[in-house]
Amino acid sequence: MAKITFHGVGIKAMAACVPSKVVYNRDLGYLIPKEEIEKTIESIGIVERRVADEDVTASDLAYQAARQLLDDNGIDTSSIDVLLFMSQTGDYRIPATSCILQHRLGLAKTTACIDLTLGCSGYVFALSTAMAYASMEGVNRVLLLDGETFSKIVNRRDKVDWPLYGDAATATLIEKGDYGATTFLLNTDGSGEDAVKIRAGMRHRITADSLVEREQEEGNIRNELEVYMDGMDVFNFAISKVPRSVKEILKETEQTIDDIDFLVFHQSNKFMTDFFIKKLKFPPERVPYCIQKYGNTSSTSIPLTIVSELYNKLDGHKKVVMCGFGAGLSWGTALVDFKDCQITPVIEYERKVTKQ
Amino acid sequence: MNLNNFIENFADQFEETDASAFTPDTKFKELEEWSSLIALSIIAMVDEEYDITLKGDDIRNSATILDLFNIVKGKS
Numbered sequence: 001m002a003k004i005t006f007h008g009v010g011i012k013a014m015a016a017c018v019p020s021k022v023v024y025n026r027d028l029g030y031l032i033p034k035e036e037i038e039k040t041i042e043s044i045g046i047v048e049r050r051v052a053d054e055d056v057t058a059s060d061l062a063y064q065a066a067r068q069l070l071d072d073n074g075i076d077t078s079s080i081d082v083l084l085f086m087s088q089t090g091d092y093r094i095p096a097t098s099c100i101l102q103h104r105l106g107l108a109k110t111t112a113c114i115d116l117t118l119g120c121s122g123y124v125f126a127l128s129t130a131m132a133y134a135s136m137e138g139v140n141r142v143l144l145l146d147g148e149t150f151s152k153i154v155n156r157r158d159k160v161d162w163p164l165y166g167d168a169a170t171a172t173l174i175e176k177g178d179y180g181a182t183t184f185l186l187n188t189d190g191s192g193e194d195a196v197k198i199r200a201g202m203r204h205r206i207t208a209d210s211l212v213e214r215e216q217e218e219g220n221i222r223n224e225l226e227v228y229m230d231g232m233d234v235f236n237f238a239i240s241k242v243p244r245s246v247k248e249i250l251k252e253t254e255q256t257i258d259d260i261d262f263l264v265f266h267q268s269n270k271f272m273t274d275f276f277i278k279k280l281k282f283p284p285e286r287v288p289y290c291i292q293k294y295g296n297t298s299s300t301s302i303p304l305t306i307v308s309e310l311y312n313k314l315d316g317h318k319k320v321v322m323c324g325f326g327a328g329l330s331w332g333t334a335l336v337d338f339k340d341c342q343i344t345p346v347i348e349y350e351r352k353v354t355k356q
Numbered sequence: 357m358n359l360n361n362f363i364e365n366f367a368d369q370f371e372e373t374d375a376s377a378f379t380p381d382t383k384f385k386e387l388e389e390w391s392s393l394i395a396l397s398i399i400a401m402v403d404e405e406y407d408i409t410l411k412g413d414d415i416r417n418s419a420t421i422l423d424l425f426n427i428v429k430g431k432s
Contacts, residue, residue, distance in 0.1 A: 036391065039371075043393045160392060218392070232412030235396050240409045271393065275400050 002186040003252060009134040010179030011127075012141075013342040015069035016170040016307035017061045018050040018294060020348040023166075025049070031159050040163060045270020049166030049295035051151045052349070058089045058147035059097045061169030061349055063104055066145055069171040070105070072344045078108050081139040086116045086126040086146040086299055089153060101145065119196055120266045120326025122146065122299025123170075124334050127322075128184045130174040144172040148298040150227065153198065155213065157221035160231055164269060166295030170303035180317070180337030183253050185245060189329045195233040196327035200224035237329050238272055243279045245333040246323055253335050257282055259319060260335075262310060266324040267291040267301035299324065304346070311343040357406070357432060362425045365405055369397040380422035402428055 025041050025048065032040055041047055052061065062085065070077060083098050083105075090097035098113035112133075116126050123146050130142040147169025154161045200210040210224040222228065246263065250256060263282055265273045270291055277287050288309035290301075297304055302322050306314075314320075318338040325331035359380060367378040373389045384390060399410045408431045410424075418424040 040393065230412050231392055232395050232399060232410075232415055235399050236409050236411050239400065239403050271396060271400075279404075 002184070004128055004132075004184040004186070006131045006135055006182045008179060009131045009174060009176055010182065010337060010339055011172055011341050012175050012177070013069050013073045013075075013173045013344075014170065014303060014307050015065045015072065015344040016168060016304050016346045017065040017068065017349055018166075018168045018304075018346055019052040019056065019061065021051050021053065023049050023051045025163050028163055031157060031162065043269070043271045044163060045289065045291050046163060046295045047292045050168060052149045052167040056149075056349060056351075057091050058087045058149045058167070058169055059085065059091050059101055061149070061167065062087075062145040062147035062171065063101060064347065064349055065147075065169050065171040066101070066105055066143060068344050068347055069173060073173070073342055075141075075173065077106050080107050080111055080141050080143045082130070082133045082142040083107060083111050083113045084116055084126055084130055084142065084144045085113070086118070086122045086144065087148055088117055088119065088122075088298065089147075089149045090115060098145075118299060118330055119328060120268065120296070120298050120301065121324040121328065121330040121332045123302045124184065124322055124324040124332030125186060125330070126299070127172070127174070127334060127336075128186060128332070130172070131182060134174045134176055140176050142174045144174060146170050146172070146300050146303055148300045150296075150298055153225070153227050155220075155222040155226045158226070159220055161227060161229055164296045166297050168294055168297040168300045168304050170300055170307060172303055177339075179339050181253075182334060182336045183249060184332060184334045185249050185252065186332045187241070187245070187330070189237075192233065192237055192329035194230070195237065195329060196227065196229045198225060198227050234268075234326070235272060238268065238325050239275065239279070241331050242323055242325055243276050245331060246276075246280055246282075246321060249321060249333045249335050255319070255335065260321050261286065261318040262313070263287050263321045263323070264302050264305050266326065267294070267296055267305060268326070269296065298326070307343055308346050311345050314338045314341045314343060316340065357425075357429050359422070359425055362428070363421055365401050366398065366421055366424075369394055369401055378421060380420065380425070382421050383419050384421055384424075385419070398424075406432060408432055
């Protein structure tokens with residue numbers, strides 16, 4: 001178990017950007033029998049989602065979130081020492097998207113840029129990386145951008161995945177300062193590699209055949225460059241790890257449920273999160289959801305939930321537990337001490353601003 | 357572990373299917389109401405009631421309610 005504690009670093013500001021195009025799950029009649037649509041929406045808790053246009057990428061959304069954060073907080077771009085981009089839907093396989101973002105955002109050439117890649121646990125891991133850099137001598141500020149456009153890797157005729165996923169990006173500014181302790185518990189179980197997977201890559205080389213759509217389990221259609229998820233195995237993994245990891249972080253940090261202001265779960269689906277809350281006996285009013293509006297946005301969902309639902313609720317000192325879990329299998333839990341975090345409400349992507 | 361209780365708990369996850377449709381030999385995946393979301397409810401129910409975590413394959417490899425009961429029983 002990787003248990004990590006940081007002192008003297010924290011989250012100064014956050015922002016988020018979503019595509020303006022809304023997709024409604026009630027319109028999925030071509031995929032799900034009409035009489036089951038309402039029940040499905042109620043169970044997964046996803047009414048609508050945002051989907052990026054064909055030519056808009058996760059980094060475009062992340063760029064606007066970052067721009068908003070820097071402008072709203074009067075941050076000089078030369079003060080950013082490290083830029084991290086957390087995504088599984090980066091612009092290219094080569095080069096790293098963080099390098100493109102450095103140039104586009106006008107950050108100094110002395111900025112260290114790194115892409116990070118993980119599934120729905122990604123933000124918690126990336127935040128620990130950001131805090132690690134921010135703790136080091138020589139680094140004062142780290143800009144962590146987390147963006148995903150799963151609409152580009154999910155088949156529209158995959159009834160497990162398509163009703164779930166939405167696109168979004170967030171920006172988080174981490175810096176040295178007078179912050180309390182932040183603790184992370186980071187875990188991995190690669191024996192579950194098949195639970196969420198895109199098969200084609202290097203292990204199984206991409207060929208023309210990879211693009212052929214085929215009927216898969218239970219009539220779902222996808223090609224080998226699109227994501228597959230075994231919902232039952234993911235749930236099996238999540239119920240055995242997630243509630244326990246929340247209990248563990250409370251125990252490790254000697255906190256009780258009453259000490260925690262908010263518990264922010266990765267927005268996988270509402271049924272699952274409701275189950276965790278019930279199992280943990282955690283007061284539901286302190287568990288924010290944005291899944292009804294934005295769906296499951298993979299690693300972006302935790303910061304998006306904070307920006308969307310807690311933007312006027314994190315004044316002063318607040319203790320927030322975050323828990324992300326997903327592909328890998330990988331799961332991470334953090335207890336973050338928020339202090340006067342500046343949050344800009346969610347913005348919608350504006351095409352004219354980024355057209356170059 | 358009691359089979360009748362298990363069948364009752366199993367049936368509770370369904371809203372529309374009549375309780376009389378559930379017997380040890382019911383091929384549950386052939387029920388009209390069966391869906392991947394009900395599969396998640398079954399996993400949640402078994403976790404809550406029996407403190408056992410079912411895998412996807414446990415459900416995939418079970419044809420009848422009795423098959424699933426035996427898997428849960430075998431793990432307890």
